Amino acid sequence: xxxxxxxxxxxxxxxxxxxxxxxxxxxxxxxxxxxxxxxxxxxxxxxxxxxxxxxxxxxxxxxxxxxxxxxxxxxxxxxxxxxxxxxxxxxxxxxxxxxxxxxxxxxxxxxxxxxxxxxxxxxxxxxxxxxxxxxxxxxxxxxxxxxxxxxxxxxxxxxxxxxxxxxxxxxxxxxxxxxxxxxxxxxxxxxxxxxxxxxxxxxxxxxxxxxxxxxxxxxxxxxxxxxxxxxxxxxxxxxxxxxxxxxxxxxxxxxxxxxxxxxxxxxxxxxxxxxxxxxxx
Amino acid sequence: xxxxxxxxxxxxxxxxxxxxxxxxxxxxxxxxxxxxxxxxxxxxxxxxxxxxxxxxxxxxxxxxxxxxxxxxxxxxxxxxxxxxxxxxxxxxxxxxxxxxxxxxxxxxxxxxxxxxxxxxxxxxxxxxxxxxxxxx
Numbered sequence: 001x002x003x004x005x006x007x008x009x010x011x012x013x014x015x016x017x018x019x020x021x022x023x024x025x026x027x028x029x030x031x032x033x034x035x036x037x038x039x040x041x042x043x044x045x046x047x048x049x050x051x052x053x054x055x056x057x058x059x060x061x062x063x064x065x066x067x068x069x070x071x072x073x074x075x076x077x078x079x080x081x082x083x084x085x086x087x088x089x090x091x092x093x094x095x096x097x098x099x100x101x102x103x104x105x106x107x108x109x110x111x112x113x114x115x116x117x118x119x120x121x122x123x124x125x126x127x128x129x130x131x132x133x134x135x136x137x138x139x140x141x142x143x144x145x146x147x148x149x150x151x152x153x154x155x156x157x158x159x160x161x162x163x164x165x166x167x168x169x170x171x172x173x174x175x176x177x178x179x180x181x182x183x184x185x186x187x188x189x190x191x192x193x194x195x196x197x198x199x200x201x202x203x204x205x206x207x208x209x210x211x212x213x214x215x216x217x218x219x220x221x222x223x224x225x226x227x228x229x230x231x232x233x234x235x236x237x238x239x240x241x242x243x244x245x246x247x248x249x250x251x252x253x254x255x256x257x258x259x260x261x262x263x264x265x266x267x268x269x270x271x272x273x274x275x276x277x278x279x280x281x
Numbered sequence: 282x283x284x285x286x287x288x289x290x291x292x293x294x295x296x297x298x299x300x301x302x303x304x305x306x307x308x309x310x311x312x313x314x315x316x317x318x319x320x321x322x323x324x325x326x327x328x329x330x331x332x333x334x335x336x337x338x339x340x341x342x343x344x345x346x347x348x349x350x351x352x353x354x355x356x357x358x359x360x361x362x363x364x365x366x367x368x369x370x371x372x373x374x375x376x377x378x379x380x381x382x383x384x385x386x387x388x389x390x391x392x393x394x395x396x397x398x399x400x401x402x403x404x405x406x407x408x409x410x411x412x413x414x415x416x417x
Contacts, residue, residue: 184417
C-alpha cells in the first residue's frame with residue numbers, strides 16, 4: 001500500500017518536473033528566438049528561401065538537437081532514445097512558439113498562401129528549438145556537481161561548437177549588415193577580423209577564468225589546445241557561416257573574394273558562439 | 282577529449298591522433314585563407330565601380346514586355362543603390378522610360394534584373410544603361 005502511494009507520488013513528481021521542463025523550454029525558445037522572430041529579413045526569407053535549402057536546414061537541426069539533448073535535455077537523459085524523444089519535444093516547442101509569436105505579431109494572416117505561412121514558421125522553428133533546448137541549461141539548474149567526471153568526446157566537442165556557431169549565425173546571417181560589412185571591408189580589414197576572431201575564441205575558453213572554462217594540464221604547452229581545439233573550432237565556425245549564408249541565399253552572384261569576406265564577417269560572431277557553447281554546455 | 286571536473290573542463294594531455302590530424306588540417310585551412318587574403322592585400326587595387334549592362338532576353342508578359350538583363354561590376358569596389366534606366370525610342374523620340382534600382386552590385390560580380398515596358402521593344406531603339414550609384 002505504501003509502495004503504491006510512494007509510486008503515485010513519484011509519478012506526480014515526475015510529471016511535475018516534466019511540465020517545469022516544458023515551461024523552461026518555452027521560456028528559452030521565447031528568450032533566445034525573439035530577436036529572430038522580430039527581424040524583418042527572417043519574415044521575407046520565409047517566402048523566398050528555396051524550399052530545398054530550407055528543408056536541409058530543418059534536417060541538419062535534428063542531429064544537433066539530439067546531441068544537445070544528450071548533454072542538457074529537459075530531463076536527465078541517459079540513453080540516446082530519450083535524447084531523440086527530448087529533441088522531438090524541443091522541435092515541437094520551437095514550432096508552436098514560433099507559430100504563436102508570429103501570429104500574435106500579425107505576421108501570419110489568413111489571406112497568405114499556405115507555403116508562405118509554412119516557410120515563416122519552419123524557418124523560425126530552428127532557432128526556437130535550439131532556444132527551447134538551451135532553456136533548461138540556462139534557466140534551470142545548469143551544470144552542477146553531478147556532472148563531474150563527464151568526458152566529452154572530441155567529435156561531440158566539435159558538434160557542440162557547430163551548434164553554438166549555428167545559433168549565433170542564424171541571428172546575424174539574414175541581416176543585410178553582414179553583406180554591407182563585407183562590401184565595405186578591404187583585405188586588411190578581413191585579415192584583422194580573422195586574427196581577432198581566433199584570439200577572442202582562444203581567450204574566451206582558456207585565458208579568461210569563466211565557470212566552465214577549460215584548463216590545460218601544467219605540462220601541456222598552450223599551443224596544443226590552440227591547434228587541437230581553437231583552430232578546428234574556427235574552421236567549424238567558418239563552415240557553419242558558409243552553410244547559413246548559402247541557405248539564406250546571401251551569396252547571390254558575388255565573386256569568390258566577396259563571398260570570402262562575408263564568411264569572415266559572419267565567422268566572427270559564429271566563432272564567439274562556438275566558444276560560448278564550449279563554456280556553457 | 283575533455284574532462285569536466287569542479288566546474289572546469291580539463292583538456293587531456295594524451296589526445297587521440299585524430300585530434301592532432303583535425304588540428305593540423307584546420308591550421309592548413311586557416312593559413313591558406315590568411316595567405317589568400319594576404320595576397321589580395323598586395324595585388325588588389327581599389328578601383329571605383331565600373332558598371333556595364335548586358336541585355337539577355339525580351340519576352341511578352343500579360344501586361345507588356347519584359348527585358349531581362351545582367352549588370353556587371355568589373356571593379357574591386359561594390360556599388361550600392363545602382364540605378365539602371367531603360368529608354369525605348371522610336372524615330373529619335375523617347376516613347377517610354379523606366380528605371381530599376383539594385384540594392385548592391387558586388388565587386389567583380391554580376392546581378393540580374395529586368396525592366397518592364399508597355400510597348401514592344403522589337404523594331405525600336407532600346408537603350409539600357411546604369412545611371413548612378415552610391416558607396417555602400
